[in-house]
Every structure is written in structure tokens, then in C-alpha cells.
Amino acid sequence: MNKTILIVDDSPTMRQMVGDTLRGAGYAVLEGVNGSDALAKVAGRTVHLVITDFNMPVMGGLVLIERLRAKPEFRFTPILVLTTESETSRKEQGKAAGATGWVTKPFDPARLVQVVKRLMP
Numbered sequence: 400m401n402k403t404i405l406i407v408d409d410s411p412t413m414r415q416m417v418g419d420t421l422r423g424a425g426y427a428v429l430e431g432v433n434g435s436d437a438l439a440k441v442a443g444r445t446v447h448l449v450i451t452d453f454n455m456p457v458m459g460g461l462v463l464i465e466r467l468r469a470k471p472e473f474r475f476t477p478i479l480v481l482t483t484e485s486e487t488s489r490k491e492q493g494k495a496a497g498a499t500g501w502v503t504k505p506f507d508p509a510r511l512v513q514v515v516k517r518l519m520p
Contacts, residue, residue, distance in 0.1 A: 402519055405441060407431040407451040407463060408481070413504070417450060417481065420508040421515065434458030438466055446476060448519050450502075453482035453489065461496050468497035477518035481506060 404426050406417045418428045429446065431437030435458040437451070449467060453460040460480055467473040477499040482489075485503050493501060499518060502511060 401425060401427040402447040403427040403429060403445060404448045404450060404515065405429045405431060405437060405446045407434060407437040407449065407455070407460070409433055409452065409455040413452070413481075416508075417506075417511070420511055424512045424515070426515070434460065434463030434466070437463055441467075441473075446473075448515060449473075449476060449478045450481050450515075451478065453480055453484045453493070461492060464493065464496040464498055479514065479518070481511075 404421050406414050406428060408414045409432055414430045418430060421428050429440055431440050433455040451460040451463055460482070464478055467476070467478065478497060479500045479502055480493045480498045481502045481504060483504045490501050500514060502514060
């Protein structure tokens with residue numbers, strides 16, 4: 400069974416790039432256009448890893464992480480933040496909300512797959 404990864408980004412291009420990279424590595428991919436859309440899409444589904452952008456309209460990555468962590472089924476799910484933000488204060492906010500890791504855009508596809516495999520053996 401393929402492991403499922405949820406990609407949440409308001410950029411269709413970024414979702415496609417990340418999605419193609421992960422599908423190429425053998426993962427099933429779900430996509431959300433913002434945090435609110437992502438929460439609706441994961442209802443009743445098993446998701447093994449979440450990759451979310453930080454800055455999005457409607458509901459940003461920080462609130463999404465907090466809402467996911469509040470759900471028992473997402474307490475231990477790895478959550479990666481994939482963003483242009485690289486400030487330490489932002490990373491600390493992400494970590495405080497429950498993010499597992501941080502990858503800065505533009506991302507290296509091989510490195511992203513490496514990080515995903517490490518978080519989800």
C-alpha cells in the first residue's frame with residue numbers, strides 16, 4: 400500500500416512540482432489549496448505525512464498545523480513546512496505549533512524525497 404502525503408500550498412505550480420516529485424518516488428498524493436481545504440480533505444482519511452506552506456490565504460500553515468495536532472490521529476504524523484520563510488523566529492513558531500521539520504523553497508527534489516523517507520520509513 401502506498402503511503403499518502405498531503406501537500407498544502409496555494410501555488411498550483413508548487414503543488415504540481417512537489418506532487419510530481421513524491422509520486423515519482425512512489426507515494427500517493429492528496430492536495431489542498433489552503434489549510435481549510437486541507438482539513439476538509441483529510442477528514443476520514445489516513446495521511447502518513449503532511450507538507451504545508453507557511454503563508455496561504457483563508458488558513459495559513461501555522462493554524463493548519465495547530466488544528467491537525469489537535470486531532471488524535473495527527474498527534475504523531477510528521478508535518479513538514481515547505482516555505483520561502485527562513486527566519487529563525489518563523490521556524491520557532493512552526494516548531495511550537497507542532498511542525499516536525501522545515502524545508503526552504505526553492506527545494507531540491509532529491510533532498511525532499513530524502514527528508515520524506517527519513518520521516519516516514
